[in-house]
Amino acid sequence: MKKALYIFSLLALLTSCKKFLEVQPKLQIDQSVAITDAATAGTAVNGLFNQLGSGNYYGSNFPALSYLSGGDIQWTGSQSDPSEITKHLTSATNGYVQSAWTAIYKTIAQANYILDKVPALNDPLLTPALKNQYLGEAYFIRALAYFDLARGWGGVQLILKPTYASTDNANVPRSSLADTYAQVLKDLDAAQPLVPTTVSRNRVTLRTVQALKARFYLYQKNWALAEQFATSVISDNTNYSLVTPYSAFFANNAVATNESVFELAYTTSNTNGHSTWWLPPALGGRREWAPNDALVALLNNAAIGGNRNALIGQTAPPGNLWYGKLYYRNPLGTDPAYVIRVAELYLIRAEARAYQGNLVGPSSAQSDLNAVRARAGVAPSTAATLTDILTALENERQVEFPFEADRFFNLVRTDRAQTVLNLKDKHLYLFPIPYNETLVDPNLAGNNRNPGYY
Incomplete structure (x- = not known):
């Protein structure tokens, strides 16, 4: 054989x-x-x-x-x-x-x-x-x-x-x-x-490696190197930036925007299964993964979700069921899978700066957090202590990456999963x-x- x-x-x-x-x-x-x-x-x-x-x-x-x-x-x-x-x-x-x-x-x-x-x-x-x-x-x-x-x-x-x-x-x-x-x-x-040092969203380049190193060092609690490698990508702002509004990295069939450091491309012959599970039957899916009421409330709260409510939609009456809209393209299954986005690097750098005592002011943990919030159309955070900034970062990740592989792993990383998720x-x-x-x-x-x- x-x-x-x-x-x-x-x-x-x-x-x-x-x-x-x-x-x-x-x-x-x-x-x-x-x-x-x-x-x-x-x-x-x-x-x-x-x-x-x-x-x-x-x-x-x-x-x-x-x-x-x-x-x-x-x-x-x-x-x-x-x-x-x-x-x-x-x-x-x-x-x-x-x-x-x-x-x-x-x-x-x-x-x-x-x-x-x-x-x-x-x-x-x-x-x-x-x-x-x-x-x-x-x-x-x-x-x-x-x-x-x-x-x-x-x-x-x-x-x-x-x-x-x-x-x-x-x-x-x-x-x-x-x-x-x-x-x-x-x-x-x-x-x-x-x-290579050239720019590619779908293949591996120097910036892709640096971005994963930033995440790696965050998990290792090496704050200085986490900040250093996140900055390497963020500073290349001609090629990597927070696109505005939030939905610009995925809406209207957008692919490979400046938001993406690494995304995986799909075609009709090599499909991504997410849309099948997120979309309702009327849109060709099965809606077997769905945002719960608490997440829907957060995303629809203008002071928390801001324009990130573009991530969710609601079916017509009488169902009125909420569903995820990050993966939606026609033909079904041709959506990118997002592995590393620029927003994550801002939040990595914010946490790294916070632990190094750089809490507020220009080029600080607070300013990085607020860059992500500003893109989402949310008012600046006033968190100024280490404890408050870490809580704010945890909450920001919840509404920034709800349909990406982020929330659970970060709660485990910070040893917050047992408390937040009521794990026995x-x-x-x-x-x-x-x-x-x-x-x-x-x-x-x-x-x-x-x-x-x-």
Whole structure:
């Protein structure tokens, strides 16, 4: 049987006794000829981006773990898996958790294959600059994937080489959270000198790496470096800025605006699943993810949501049901997936400045917070103490990114999730290791599982 066109480095099947990932048959060719020249290297990198944007990763399921866990989104359907997540009763057999975990490791596997094969290629069409770009993008996407695993599941197995045989990458132990984050930084450092300095919203450039580094250092509480890397992007205000009004980055079929540092593009043959779940049936969707009453009230409050109420709409009477409008394009599924926006960098820098004592005045935490508020048509915040500014930033993120993968992870990062979401135990800060993984890999079973999930 032929192997995957953009080979996932975990190649065999999870359904066997070995821990490998299932490959989609329609994407398969012989691995021995998968990456042999410039053309096939380019195909493999395109496949890497497709995997990152797949339905089980940024195309739907991974952000859904954050939406549904964050307390602002209700599940209106009948399936048990998303219902579990909204109620913080997520089990190790949850399908959303399994599919996201698998998709992320498939993405890592694809990156590993590129990093293994591309350096040895000798093709005049694969210029040094293009080769560096492909390698830099693979390092960056692997860094993002491990970052997502770390914030979702904690320390994980670090698979850094391709899997060509059943004995490759066997018996890999879970790494600590610190070591997992260390690998993220190592990959970002490797990517930074390789990627181009030109502007692209859909591919990886220097600014893309700097933006993820800003987020990384925020999670590490390295306030000085979080500020430094956020500033690197914000200061390039010719190319990266808060577009006005808020809806300008997504309304009227807008794509790749100055607001986006990194967004994933989709087409009719490679679709994004968000609109199916957010839109009501009258608009072609199923409306099984919907803003709850509390979020609707916040977004419709002119003093809080401002013009961010463009994110929601309401069906006609007698239903009068509220729904999300961030993903709406016709044909359905051609919306971008937003991975990093400029607004996040302002809020990262605001928090970093606050912790360094730069609270109010020009070029301060307060001024960065108010830049985001001003774009939304909201009055300036008067928060001036560290405690008040941190609370204001938490509240601002809630209405700035309600339909992006932000709310839950940031509440966990700041150790506020238990209080804000009324969680019974902090083991809920992490998702369970999928049950199927614990069956086939002793390094993920027993005491190696995330606490509280049995």
